[in-house]
Amino acid sequence: MVCAKLKFKFALFNSITIKKRQLLENVLSLSLVQGTNLLLPLITLPYLVRVLGADKYGLIAFAQAFTQYFVVITEYGFVHTAPRRVSVHRDNDVVLHEIFNSIMIIKILLLLASFIICFLIIICTPRFRYDANIYAISFLIVLGNVLFPVWFFQGMEKMKYITLLNLISKIFFTISIFVLIKNTSDYIYVPLLNSLGLILTGVISFFIITQKMDIKLKIPSKQYVFEELKEGWHVFLGMFSVNLFSSTNVVILGIFANNTIVGYFKAGDTLIRSVIGLLQPINNALYPHISRLAISSKEQATNLIRKLLLGYGSLSFFISFILFFFATDIVHIAFGRQYTETITVVKILSPLPLIIGINSILGLQGLLAFGYNKLFSRTVMFSAILNLLLAFVLTPLYKHIGISYSLLFTEIFTLIFVSYIIKIYAKNSPLYNWTVK
Numbered sequence: 333m334v335c336a337k338l339k340f341k342f343a344l345f346n347s348i349t350i351k352k353r354q355l356l357e358n359v360l361s362l363s364l365v366q367g368t369n370l371l372l373p374l375i376t377l378p379y380l381v382r383v384l385g386a387d388k389y390g391l392i393a394f395a396q397a398f399t400q401y402f403v404v405i406t407e408y409g410f411v412h413t414a415p416r417r418v419s420v421h422r423d424n425d426v427v428l429h430e431i432f433n434s435i436m437i438i439k440i441l442l443l444l445a446s447f448i449i450c451f452l453i454i455i456c457t458p459r460f461r462y463d464a465n466i467y468a469i470s471f472l473i474v475l476g477n478v479l480f481p482v483w484f485f486q487g488m489e490k491m492k493y494i495t496l497l498n499l500i501s502k503i504f505f506t507i508s509i510f511v512l513i514k515n516t517s518d519y520i521y522v523p524l525l526n527s528l529g530l531i532l533t534g535v536i537s538f539f540i541i542t543q544k545m546d547i548k549l550k551i552p553s554k555q556y557v558f559e560e561l562k563e564g565w566h567v568f569l570g571m572f573s574v575n576l577f578s579s580t581n582v583v584i585l586g587i588f589a590n591n592t593i594v595g596y597f598k599a600g601d602t603l604i605r606s607v608i609g610l611l612q613p614i615n616n617a618l619y620p621h622i623s624r625l626a627i628s629s630k631e632q633a634t635n636l637i638r639k640l641l642l643g644y645g646s647l648s649f650f651i652s653f654i655l656f657f658f659a660t661d662i663v664h665i666a667f668g669r670q671y672t673e674t675i676t677v678v679k680i681l682s683p684l685p686l687i688i689g690i691n692s693i694l695g696l697q698g699l700l701a702f703g704y705n706k707l708f709s710r711t712v713m714f715s716a717i718l719n720l721l722l723a724f725v726l727t728p729l730y731k732h733i734g735i736s737y738s739l740l741f742t743e744i745f746t747l748i749f750v751s752y753i754i755k756i757y758a759k760n761s762p763l764y765n766w767t768v769k
Contacts, residue, residue, distance in 0.1 A: 376509045377602060378666045380522065386595030386671070388519040391463060392470075393598035394591065395523060397582035398460075399470040402446040403477050406439050409567030410483050410560075412700050416623040417563065418487025432484060432541075433552040434560045439478045446474060465520060472527030479534025484541060486619070497537055501529035567700065569709045581735050584723045589731045597732035599667050600677030601739075607651060608685050612692065623701045630702075637697045644693060648686040655682035673732065680736040687743045694750045711753050715746040 381389050414435055421427040454460045454467050485494045508525045512518060541547045582601075586594050618640065625633035655662070659678040663671055699708040719742040726734030 376506055377599070377606075378668075379509065380513070381595070381599055381667050381671065383513055384516055384519050384522075386592040386599075388516055388591070388595075390586075390591030390593070390595030390598060391466065392519060392522050393582055393594055394586040395463070395466045395470040396473075397579040397586075398467060399473055400579035402450060402471065402474045404568075405446050406442045406474055406478050407568075408438060408442060408561075409564035409569075410435050410439070412567050412619075412696065413560075413564045413705070414483035415487035415619060416701065417560075418484055419489070419621075419623055420627070422488055429548060429550070430552050430556040431560065432481075432547050433550055434556040435483070436481070436549075437552055437557060438560060443474060443478050447471070466523060469520065469527060470523040473523070473530060476527055476530025476534050480530060480537050481541065484547075485537075488545070489621075490545075493537070493540055497533040500536070501533040504532065505529040563705075567705055567709060569713060580720070581723060581739055584727050585732060585735045588727045593673075593731050596671060596673040597677055597735060599671055600663070600674040600681060600736075603662070603666065603678060604655070604681045604684055607655070608688055612689075619696055619701060622697050626702045633697075633701065637693065640697065641690065641693055644689050645686065648689045652683050652686045655679075655685070677732055677736050680733070680740055683740065684743060687747055691743065691746050691750060694747075694754065698754060699750075707753050711746065711750045714749060715742055718742055718745055 384392070414431070417431050418428065421431060450467070450471050454464050460467055480497070482494055505525050508529075509522070512521045512525070542549060582594060582598060585597055618636065622633050622636060625636065656679055659675050659682065663675045663678055667674060695708055695711065699705075699711075719738055722738035722741055723735055726738050728734075730737070
């Protein structure tokens with residue numbers, strides 16, 4: 333009897349240890365992904381802004397911002413809803429196959445619709461038609477994004493595959509940049525290399541999913557297709573709204589200013605977002621885990637969220653402090669003295685690692701993991717509307733400085749608003765407890 337109890341306790345301990353080890357592996361894998369996403373672009377960014385100049389770099393940034401609309405459309409909120417769905421049903425092969433195939437069918441149909449819309453905009457708008465090759469090549473990023481189902485690996489908690497594939501893509505892009513881009517006229521290769529790297533990883537990921545993970549491609553049932561559409565709708569509205577104060581800021585700035593001004597802003601914005609990306613892997617890796625805990629043990633889930641907020645807040649505050657007080661040195665070293673206008677952008681946006689990080693935890697873990705999709709969507713949509721209003725008022729007057737303040741004020745408002753939403757509308761959930769303790 334004693335022996336049996338000891339065996340049971342050992343098995344339970346071993347099970348917990350395996351889960352913790354898997355969670356740690358996922359966190360480390362995503363940390364390596366985000367570290368790569370930070371380090372390699374920071375290596376190529378100074379080279380590109382110097383070789384291409386602010387004008388061509390601004391044109392590429394504008395094209396990427398335009399393409400990002402179609403990336404968001406094809407993601408349809410699955411970047412957040414799909415990992416939770418896959419995580420919850422990953423032990424049920426029948427449901428798992430239906431989920432994967434339903435999401436892929438939806439994404440392919442959205443890809444076709446996006447291609448038609450993009451084509452019409454390019455041929456009907458003089459500004460886009462003049463640089464049609466840049467916009468057409470940049471659209472290939474949308475195809476690569478559809479082919480690379482990060483959401484599936486994340487939901488299955490197989491982050492090592494994401495790590496490997498991401499490394500292949502980023503290393504290919506980085507080496508190619510230094511080999512092929514030697515002067516301003518080579519700017520066309522930037523979106524091309526970026527697209528090809530992503531498409532390559534997409535093809536490899538499909539091989540892994542179908543051959544190694546034994547997921548069969550088939551026509552899904554209408555029931556699951558409509559279910560996935562319904563599940564992702566509110567998150568899609570939220571994600572599209574997020575895009576309104578990220579990519580749309582570049583588009584609005586491009587409307588009221590020239591490509592050079594866009595280049596100044598984009599250089600600083602990319603620097604800030606690269607730093608933010610370094611801090612996100614823990615939050616993203618914990619999302620499927622907290623989603624499962626939100627069903628089995630809400631108390632454990634909220635305790636984990638509380639620890640995440642405390643740890644992230646401390647680290648991100650220090651980073652924001654460094655960015656503000658050393659902005660001049662950072663910009664001169666990274667981009668050169670010809671990018672002096674970028675210094676003010678970096679200073680204005682320096683609080684964003686702290687603010688966006690907390691917003692991300694409150695939104696992703698606090699709302700989506702607990703199934704509050706509508707509240708998440710509502711929060712982000714209100715923020716997007718505010719950003720648009722501020723952007724159209726401040727950008728014509730102050731150009732890159734105005735759009736920077738617009739982004740900062742919007743994120744501050746989002747932090748206040750999401751906290752209010754949780755406290756007012758989620759009083760009956762454990763979310764309320766950990767936001768007011």
